[in-house]
Amino acid sequence: MISQDTPATHPGSLRIGDAAPDFEARSTIGPVRLSAFRDRWLILFSHPADFTPVCTTEFVELARQADEFDRRDCALMALSVDSLFSHFAWLRLIRDRFDVEVRFPIIEDPTLVIGRAFGMVGAQDSDSATVRTTFFIDPAGVIRAMNCYPANMGRSIPEMLRMLDALQAIDAEGALAPANWQPGDALLKVPTHSLDEVYAAKDGTSWFLNVAGKGKRK
Structure with missing residues (x-):
């Protein structure tokens, strides 16, 4: 659920420099709260659906590169409308097929509450099958960068790492x-x-x- 302390936003109204709306939700690693990730970087990203080809390739590669994000003191957090048990079944399939375990949290958002708060879905949309949105959130909880890919095109994991490196470098220097x-x-x-x-x-x-x-x- 979205925190009552978070200012109301209209779908799609979040901008670079805004505070990321706080929320608490069930995930594959247990209940998670966005604000619990303060003091380190966080990449929050949505995927259209479990058990889909493009999303599967993304999660395999992100799991393989998880240590690179961790080395940059950055956590990963995924989100889709699928249920928690769908996430579990999908991650088991990924482990069995590709011999890689996805250990970062995947949030369930069946009511689209979180997706709409972040502008990942439109106000009238009944599902999130057309969005592949990524938010780069700094240790203070501020959105520093965002991008959106179509459902039929996977993200570039090297570009995600490059963007994170650039954000950290310009802050440091x-x-x-x-x-x-x-x-x-x-x-x-x-x-x-x-x-x-x-x-x-x-x-x-x-x-x-x-x-x-x-x-x-x-």
Whole structure:
């Protein structure tokens, strides 16, 4: 259930910089509460349904890469409208077929309460079969990034890790991540807000486009 202390939001109204709505729900590891994951990063993501081909490939790869997320002090939490027992049966199938165990929590959301609070489904939708949404939530509980894939296209797990690395690097360095940034690449300095420094710059771009330190992976 969504916490009564959480400000009401309209479906799809969450933005980068908003506090992630708190909730408590049943999951494959027992009852979980979103706010219990404070003080570390959390990736909350929805999948259209259990026992579907694209979702199965995602969960196999996420389970195989779980240590990489943990090494970055980031927890994973999945969500779909399927029941808890459907989740259990699906995870058993994944273990038996691919020899990998999914140990991060998968939440049941049969009433769509959580999905609607996060804008993962529309107000009039009866299921979440068309959404594949991901929220990157920082240790303070703030949404720092989000993306959405169609139901017929799987997420890129390397891109999830790259995005997490970039968010952590820019926080650590107080800098900016340029296009195609990878851990170890140079970051960019935050541009000056001083007109005197703009006029004093050696050329027309050096006041706003300068290399900072290199962002390192945790």
